[in-house]
Amino acid sequence: MRRVVVTLALLALVVTACAGADPGGSLAPVTFGPTSTTLDPTTTLSGSTTSTTPFTPPSTSFLGPTVTYDPAVPRYGGEVVVGDDQMPPTLNPYAPGGDNFIVSLVGQAHLASAFDVDPESLQLIPDVVREVPTIANGGVSLNPEGTMDVTWRLDPAAEWADGFAISGADLEFTLEFQRASLDCAGREFVSEPPPAAEVIEVGEEHLTLRFTTPTLEYETLLNWIVPRHIVEFSDYCDGWNTSMWTAGGPFSIVEWDRAEPSITLTRNDNYWKRDDSGNQLPYLDAVKFVFKPETDRLVRGFTTRELDVINPPPFVGLPDSLPIDAWRDSGAVVEIVRGPIWEHINFQFGPNNRNAESLNGILEFRQALAHGIDRRALLDDAGYGHLAVAQDFLGTFNSAATNSPWTRYEPDKDKARELLAAACARIGRDCAANPPRVIYSTTSNADFRPRIADQLALQLSEVGIEVELQLEDSQLFFGDTLEQGRWDVGNWAWVGSAGMAALISIFDRFAPGEAPPDGSNLYNWGNPGSSVEGDEAVAQFGDLLTRLRSTVDAAEALSLARQLEQILADQVVIIPLNSRIAVGAVWADEIQGFRMNPSQSGHTWNIERWYRVGE
Numbered sequence: 001m002r003r004v005v006v007t008l009a010l011l012a013l014v015v016t017a018c019a020g021a022d023p024g025g026s027l028a029p030v031t032f033g034p035t036s037t038t039l040d041p042t043t044t045l046s047g048s049t050t051s052t053t054p055f056t057p058p059s060t061s062f063l064g065p066t067v068t069y070d071p072a073v074p075r076y077g078g079e080v081v082v083g084d085d086q087m088p089p090t091l092n093p094y095a096p097g098g099d100n101f102i103v104s105l106v107g108q109a110h111l112a113s114a115f116d117v118d119p120e121s122l123q124l125i126p127d128v129v130r131e132v133p134t135i136a137n138g139g140v141s142l143n144p145e146g147t148m149d150v151t152w153r154l155d156p157a158a159e160w161a162d163g164f165a166i167s168g169a170d171l172e173f174t175l176e177f178q179r180a181s182l183d184c185a186g187r188e189f190v191s192e193p194p195p196a197a198e199v200i201e202v203g204e205e206h207l208t209l210r211f212t213t214p215t216l217e218y219e220t221l222l223n224w225i226v227p228r229h230i231v232e233f234s235d236y237c238d239g240w241n242t243s244m245w246t247a248g249g250p251f252s253i254v255e256w257d258r259a260e261p262s263i264t265l266t267r268n269d270n271y272w273k274r275d276d277s278g279n280q281l282p283y284l285d286a287v288k289f290v291f292k293p294e295t296d297r298l299v300r301g302f303t304t305r306e307l308d309v310i311n312p313p314p315f316v317g318l319p320d321s322l323p324i325d326a327w328r329d330s331g332a333v334v335e336i337v338r339g340p341i342w343e344h345i346n347f348q349f350g351p352n353n354r355n356a357e358s359l360n361g362i363l364e365f366r367q368a369l370a371h372g373i374d375r376r377a378l379l380d381d382a383g384y385g386h387l388a389v390a391q392d393f394l395g396t397f398n399s400a401a402t403n404s405p406w407t408r409y410e411p412d413k414d415k416a417r418e419l420l421a422a423a424c425a426r427i428g429r430d431c432a433a434n435p436p437r438v439i440y441s442t443t444s445n446a447d448f449r450p451r452i453a454d455q456l457a458l459q460l461s462e463v464g465i466e467v468e469l470q471l472e473d474s475q476l477f478f479g480d481t482l483e484q485g486r487w488d489v490g491n492w493a494w495v496g497s498a499g500m501a502a503l504i505s506i507f508d509r510f511a512p513g514e515a516p517p518d519g520s521n522l523y524n525w526g527n528p529g530s531s532v533e534g535d536e537a538v539a540q541f542g543d544l545l546t547r548l549r550s551t552v553d554a555a556e557a558l559s560l561a562r563q564l565e566q567i568l569a570d571q572v573v574i575i576p577l578n579s580r581i582a583v584g585a586v587w588a589d590e591i592q593g594f595r596m597n598p599s600q601s602g603h604t605w606n607i608e609r610w611y612r613v614g615e
Contacts, residue, residue, distance in 0.1 A: 112248020
C-alpha cells in the first residue's frame, strides 16, 4: 500500500459585503493551445424529438410567472457569450484569489470536479466520481479503533482532454496540490484545524483515505481535480494563473484577452459525458466569457444581445433597475431564485459591546426586538419588496434541512411592549421614563443596509426602544468591529455552501466557549465573560454541536442541525432577515438548456447542455 500523509483543509464560510472591483488591465491577449475541432452545426442528435409542447423552466421565480417557450431540437455548433461583472484574478482555483466566485463560474466550463450541486436540493451530486461517498453506499466505513475510511470511485469513462484517464492518482495529487497551495503568498488561512488523513490505497479508478477521526469534511475535499501528469513538477503558486492544465470539463481554454477583457473556450472533443440519448456533450463549439465591471454595461450588453447569458450582481435595485418585463417580452427567460447569501440582524453578547447599557443578555429584550421588528415592512419600506422574509438560514445550505423556526416572531407591537416591560423589570428599570437604547451598526457603503437601518429605527421607536445608528465603512465594520466584538446590534450576511461540512461550519459561528481568535463565535453568545454564559440553552447547544461535529451520518446531521437552529430561534441569538436573490437571464429564443443554479456552482453549472436554437 502507498502511504502518504496529507493534511486537508475546509474552506471557511465568508462574511459577505459587496462584490470586488474588476482587476482587468490593458495587457495583450494571452493565447495558448490549439483550437478544438468543431462539429457540423447541422448535425442532428440521436434520440432528439421535435415536440411542440411548451417547455417551462422550474417555477423558482417569485417575481411573477415564468416565461414559456417552444423547445428546439438540440444540435451541435455555435458559440455562447456569457457576461459577468468580475474578471477572475487567476484560473487556478487553488491559488490565492482562486476562491473568487468568478473562478468557479469559468471553472465549471473547463475543470474536472468530483461533485456538483443539485439546484433544487442544494445537495452534492456526483460528477467525475460515481457517487458521493456515504455510509449508506459503502463509500464510508467506521473502523473499530475510531478511524474512518473514505473511498472515492471514479466514473470509468472520465478522461482529460489529452486522452489520459482521470485516475485515483489524480485524486491523490489534488490533495497534495491543495496542501502545497496553502503556503502560497496571499493565501488566507482558515481558523478551523484541518482533519488529518493518510492515503491507504490508490487505484486506477479509486482513492481511499483513512481519517484519524470521523468527519463529514471529506465531502468537499475534491472540488476541482488536478492532473498529476501535467502539473506535478510545475510552480503550484504561480504557474497556472493565466494558462491552464489540460481540461477535464466540457471546454478547453484557448485565450485570455486582458484588453477586451474576455476568456474564450472551445469544445473539448474528448469530453466523456453524454446526454440521455447517448449523444456526446457539449453541444456548443465555443463559449466566451466577457467581463463588464459596471452593472449598467452588463445590463445594456444583454439588452442589445451582445451577451447571451448574464447573472447580474445581487442588490442592484431589483427588480426596478432591470428591464425584466421587456426582456421577457422579447424572448428571454429570467429565473429569479433564493441565493446562498443570507442577511441577518444579530446581537453582541461579549464584554467589548460598545453599548454600556446593552440589554442583549436578557431573553425578553431580544424577544421584544424580534416582535417589534416587522421584517416584511422593513424590506418593503426600504424599497426591497421583491425580497422574501427569511424564516430560517439552513435552507441556504440544504433545502430539506429547516423547519423555519423564526415564523413564531410575527410582528406584534403590544407583545413587544409586554416583553420589553418584563426585561426592564428584571433589572429594576423604569423603561417608560428611561427607554432602553440600541446602538445599531452595519456597513454604510451600499444602499440596502443603511435603508434597512433607517426603517428599523422607526419601527423600534414605536415599541419604546431608542435606536442610535452608527454605520461604518465596510473595511472597519468587517475588520475591528466584528473581530473585536465592538457592536451592539448589527446586520451583515453569511454565505451558505453545499455539503454537510458547510452546514456544520455555520454552527461553529455560535459555538459556546469559542471566541475569536481561536474560535469563530463572533457573537460571543455563551463565551466566557459574555452576558449569556453557562445557561441551560447554551449547554444544550454545546452538547448537540459536539455530536454534530462527530457524526458522519447525513440523516443524523440534518436532525441535529434542525435542533441547533431551533435553539438559536428560541434564544433569539440572531434574526434572519432575507436571502439575496440570484438572477439568471438567457435569450431563450437563441439559447436553450440553461437552468439557474442558486448554489455556489452558479449559473454555468450545466453549460455542457446549453445549445443554440437551429435556424
